[in-house]
Amino acid sequence: MMEEGAELINRPFLDLRAAADLLMKLYEVKAADIEEMKSFTDQNFHIKLDIPITVGCSGNERSDQFVLKLYNSKDSTDGNRVELAVNTMAYLSNKEFCCPQPVCNKHGKLVHLEKVSCDEGNTGNNGKHGLFLVVLLSFMPGQLLSSLDPMPKEVIVCIGRKLAQLHKILEASLVGSADKDCNLQRLVKDFEDYNREKPSTYCSGEWSLERVTGQRHLLDLVDDTRLRAAIAKVIDLYEEHVEPVRHLFKKGIIHGDINNDNVIISKQLESHQPSNKRFIVSGIIDFGEAAYSCLIFDLAVGLSELVLVNGTSAAGRFLQGYLSLNSIPDIEKKLLYYLVLVRYAQRIMLSLEAKPRDPLNDYIMQDVENCAGLLLQLLQMQKGEVETIWNI
CATH class of the missing domain: 3.30.200.20 (Phosphorylase Kinase; domain 1)
Structure with a gap:
């Protein structure tokens, strides 16, 4: 007792x-x-x-x-x-x-x-x-994506393809298709019912990108005045450019936390060269942030995490893989820049909020400094310049 x-x-x-x-x-x-x-x-x-x-x-x-x-x-x-x-x-x-x-x-x-x-x-x-x-x-055998350094280009493309595959299975529009999947229909309905019961969370946790509009109070946790001002600007940009059109975005059940510790890779023999092995994406784990939300939010989270570790060129390869299986509406594609900034802002604020509750857990503050540096760097660049680098 x-x-x-x-x-x-x-x-x-x-x-x-x-x-x-x-x-x-x-x-x-x-x-x-x-x-x-x-x-x-x-x-x-x-x-x-x-x-x-x-x-x-x-x-x-x-x-x-x-x-x-x-x-x-x-x-x-x-x-x-x-x-x-x-x-x-x-x-x-x-x-x-x-x-x-x-x-x-x-x-x-x-x-x-x-x-x-x-x-x-x-x-x-x-x-x-x-x-x-x-x-x-x-348990999914293999190794975490985070163990690869450097990360092969083909693996980054493969991650984009895997996320597109996930979205094609869980996209809400499939519920009304000719060959209805009753199980998906029921699952989407359960998410929608949850949305109605708890509209303030949009059926998502605190890490969901749309929650950033209610997280301004966390700015007080950021000691660096320059970084605090930058994060405040990111929230302003989201409210100005993204929130007014969010209702137009394609919806579905999303993973919510595609990052290097939630992607499993393994080695596979190449058929044309049996002596060689190449890495493939063998699975996705940790659906703790799964939500009924905007598919583009999932894409932005994955893109931000890959850029954080592999540099800006990784974005183009990731999008190449995704677009090989699924489309991105132009209105959503042009907002990826703002959404990636939001992801970095949230990682900084929510990590600072969580650290006092578990001070011995070093994993909480992992990559926060890099997030801050990238956020400041991307804000200094022109949006069009970033989109050119990302092949948008």
């Missing part, structure tokens, strides 16, 4: 033993090996089993590696949103899109809310407790 008045902690705090016990409690499987993975504000554990178990709805697939994910307390207060994200992964898996497959717990549910006291985690959280949503996902 948790003591009355115990402090609620946001980030899950289980140690390896407690995570293994939770796995047994909810899924009735024993971990042969368990390792904590890096995460922003959630907690993820890589699980290996001695005996493979069934994953997916077909019953034909089995796996012995999984990720036990505990959502932070803040996100766990909105179980409907997390369930939508998990259901999106389940739908994509059934469409043979490479992403984690959620596993039902012993209660037949994909998501479970677990009460955790300090006694079940590490002793550094005495007097604290948490309410965390728990899911078990199949």
